[in-house]
Amino acid sequence: MEQVRSTSAWVASNASHVTIDYAGIEKVAENMKDSIPKVEWDFEGIHYFDNGPLSVQYLFVLDAMNFCFWPDNDLSYDHLASGLKAALEADKSAFDADRLQKYTGPELRKLLKWPRPLPLEDERVRLLHEVGSELERSFDGKASNLVKSGGKSAARLVDLITSHFPGFRDHTMYKGHQVFLYKRAQIFVADLWGAFKGQDYGEFNDISSITMFADYIVPAVLEQLGVLRYSPCLSNLIESKSEICSGSEEEVELRACCVYAVEKIRDLVTKISGKQVLSVELDLWLWSFGIVCPSLQHHRTLSIYY
C-alpha cells in the first residue's frame, strides 16, 4: 500500500485536470474533530455473513466483480451484493472453485436474477473463472486459505491477491510513471475487517495501511465537499456524462487525487482530534454519503477495476 500512497501523491503533485483544495480538506477535518463519523459495515443489510469461511468466499467473489455498474441505469452495487447473497443461500456450493470456473454470462445473469446482460459481462465471467482456477491451483479452492496465507497483514494479503490474481492488478501508467491503486484488492481486506469486526478472518495488525478505495462515487463526494476541483474541460466531461477513457490522465488524476486527499484528511483529523482515524473509515463514510445523493454526477469510465 506504500506504493499506492506514494504514486498517488506523485500524481496529485503533477496533476493537470484535478486540483486538491487544502482549505476544503481543513473544513472537512474541522467538522470531524469532535465526532469522527462511524458507518457500520453492511449498514444496508445486503451482504451474506455467517461468521465462517463461506463468508470469505462470498466476499472474494463479490469483490472480484465489484466494478462498473453505472452503464445500466437500474443496476448498482446493492444488486450484486444481495444477488450473490441470495444465490449462496439457495445453493451453498454456488461459489465452489470448480463451479466458479464454469459460469457463463447468461448463467451469471440468472444467478443474480438480472433480466439483461450485465455491463462488462464477459469480463465479469472471465474474472470469475480466474478466481475459481487460481483458488483451486494455489489455495485448495478456498479464499479463506488465501486470507490465512496473509498472516494477519493487510499489506501482505493485498500483495498475495495482486500476485496470484491478475484481474486485481489495478495499476496504470501516468506521465511515464507507474501508478498503483489496487481498489478491489484493498476493499476485499476492508470487507473482511468490517464483516468479521477485526476478529478471526478480519484481524489485520496493519489495517491503518489501507488507503481509500478509488471508485467513481468518492471523487464526486470530495468534489461536492470542495476538496477536489476540476478543470472546466473535465467538469464538462463529467456533467455531460461523456465517457472518460480508462488510463487517461483525467481518469488517473480523479482516482489518485482521491487517495491523496483522503490521506491528508486522515492526517489532519488525527492531528486535531488526537484520535486515530483510518482511511477505511473515512472511505465508508464518504461512500455512504455519496450513494444517497442521486444528484451527484460521477465520472464514467468503462473499467474492470472499480
Ligand SMILES: Nc1nc2c(c(CN[C@H]3C=C[C@H](O)[C@@H]3O)cn2[C@@H]2O[C@H](COP(=O)(O)O)[C@@H](O)[C@H]2O)c(=O)[nH]1
Ligand atoms: N470507495 C468505495 N467504493 C465502493 C464501496 C462499495 C461497497 N462497500 C461495502 C462495504 C461495506 C458497506 O456496507 C458497503 O456495502 C462499493 N463501491 C464502489 O461504488 C461504486 C458503485 O456505485 P453504484 O453504481 O452507485 O452502486 C462502484 O465503483 C463500487 O465498486 C465502498 O465501500 N467504498
